[in-house]
Amino acid sequence: MKKKILFLTLGIFFLFQINFVLSSNASSADYSVNSYATGISVGALTSDNLAGTSGTPSSPILSSASIYICGDGICNSGEDCSSCSADCGCSSGYACSAGTCIANSVTASTTPSAGGSSGGGSSGSAIIDFPTELFSLSLEQINIKIEQGQVKTQEITITNNQNRDLTIEVSSLKISDFLRIKEPRFTLKPKESKILDIEIIALKENVPDLYLGELIFKTESKEKEILAAIEVGSANPLFDVAVEIPPQFLWVVPGKELYSKIDLYNLGGAGHAVDVNIEYRITDSKGNEILHNSEEVAVNTKLSFVKEFIIPPGTKLGKYVLYVKITYSDLVASASTWFNVGKQTETPTGWQIAIGITAFVGLIVAGIWNFRKIKKDKNTYRVNESDLKEAGMIKK
Template identity: 35%
Template sequence: MTLEHTSYGKILFNEIINISGDESIGEQPRKVINLSAYTNISFNQIFINATGLPQLNKSATLSLYNLSFTNPRILRDGLICPSEICTKISYAAGTLIFNVTSFSAYSAEESPATPAGGGGGGGGAGAVVKEKVSSFTVDKDLIKVMLKQGETKKEFLEIENTGEKTLDITIDLRNLRDFIIFPGGVSEYSFKLKAGERQTVQLIFNIAKDQEPGVYPGKIIIKGYGLQTIVTTIIEIESEKPLFDIEVEILEEFKEVVAGKKVFAKIILYNPKGTGLVDVEVDYAVMDIDGKVIIKEHETVAVEIRTSFIKDFTIPSFVKTGSYILYAKVTYEGVIGTSSSLFNVVEKPYVEKPIQ
């Protein structure tokens, strides 16, 4: 069995895997497991909850993609992985491949430079020095803000150095530079963070008065010593004085969906001024975190004061696993209101067919 996130990594089990659950359909029992609830493949990390799903606690070949190390070494739960558990196979073009005998959380870090040999002296054995571990945490993995044209808001990130080395932290705003600045008006930010220290970083969301209303997703990337954490960021911008409000919320049971299936969402439209029954234009889109639009839909809806309905969207079968945004925009007399809701496309659950 193989599990893969095409941007981050892959798990290739070296043994036959048999997993089962307790759900049933009709009179025929069928056992279903949602693997995404027990596994995580993200940047420079592969994790399986072997306690929750012990059937996956098997030997496997792991691949970590898009690394930037020169000579990486393997970590298990943040510590150097013992040779009896981890065996490095290769590292080329940013992909580290290695075998593991069982599961926990695996990642990688840069191997320290080998110190030059000392001068001559006695023949005693050299001391064994334990290498210090590098790691940090960020208190958020998602920021979602709603602003009007010309509006400014502040958000905060707390970054903690949970390792044993001083880290040079850099924060990359990528495609969000038009919307976010740091104090002092700068668009780049970096600082040193000693072991055990925390620092709160202020993000200033500043929207121009002529910014086109819409939903703008992106990533804030925090880096330090070859490690990287991504904070998914969604910015909803609506007209300075919207005439209509809209809310969109993915139904709870559809916040994880398999490609090729439908997502159901509740849509609510408000006419706060109660101007009578009017037709408004509603546009929908499903997009990835980089802003690439997957599907689009448009309809005209009659609204008097408030109307709500359930709408479904079919996710194309070619869509890869990851986080996606359902975006809705209501337009009336050229004035725009916006809303969005986040959901995840996951691997197809394993299904054990009943024995006939």
């Protein structure tokens, strides 16, 4: 009973608004209500409901009462694919479910429902997809330590994540003189993985130094790179060096400290400490230096220490390489390692993703159930002229 009274009151209120607009606009236009309108509800109006009412859909009568006409070709905010499929019908590949257009199969975009918006807004549904990566690589960056006259092999695993054949082309940038790619082009079957062998060659005449470049893996629509750092050292060096950045410092923000552990090894077996020159360089993936300094240290058989570097304020975010080079008697040994300038973002775990998806689906189901319940419980009441006279809204 309370619901009936509530809906009756709402209907009277809407008609009161219509009557008010009629009186306020009588001087500028001739609007009249010759008979009561049937089928008035808090939803949409069809053109049949306006029998006996003069005026246009854009008249103040309709705009003031927020009443929409089903069949006018405009999908207004008060209409959806269930209440007015003529204006808000779903496009091909979508089905209407509880007033929402839902794709027959999951797509990777947010797709609006059919029917444009004109002064109202369109009804639509967000179709969420979790896309599969086209192909994946086993490495993001590589460090190759090689002496003059040596040849080494680097293995890289490529996986086709698609359900179709995938052709991949492999090339290099800035380090082509050091590489030999045996299969520069190959095709992977669906879900197939392949181990690609890449030979790294250092000629005797190559100058000992750090050489930066990229390995490029390209399909018809996607390109990926592996950053490569090739450290060419002297043949038969008397020293060796290793560098390691602790995990907590693999991400560092500009202006903060970067710490690394450095180990120097005397391979000559001199039996006494000798002085060596250590050169430190930090460069970005393109070879642009942001830090360069050096020092002299004495090494007996082994020397280990922690070195601190300050990343200059204003350094651009991205991947950087720390290069350590030691020189003794014109012989060079070196080591390098990659790190990131920037703030690390947490990658959600599999469980976190699963919980998030479950919660999202639960919200959708709850929303659809609630919408259907409201729609089922909603009733439409007619308000005729006698009701308005009784309520004192229209003069007898």
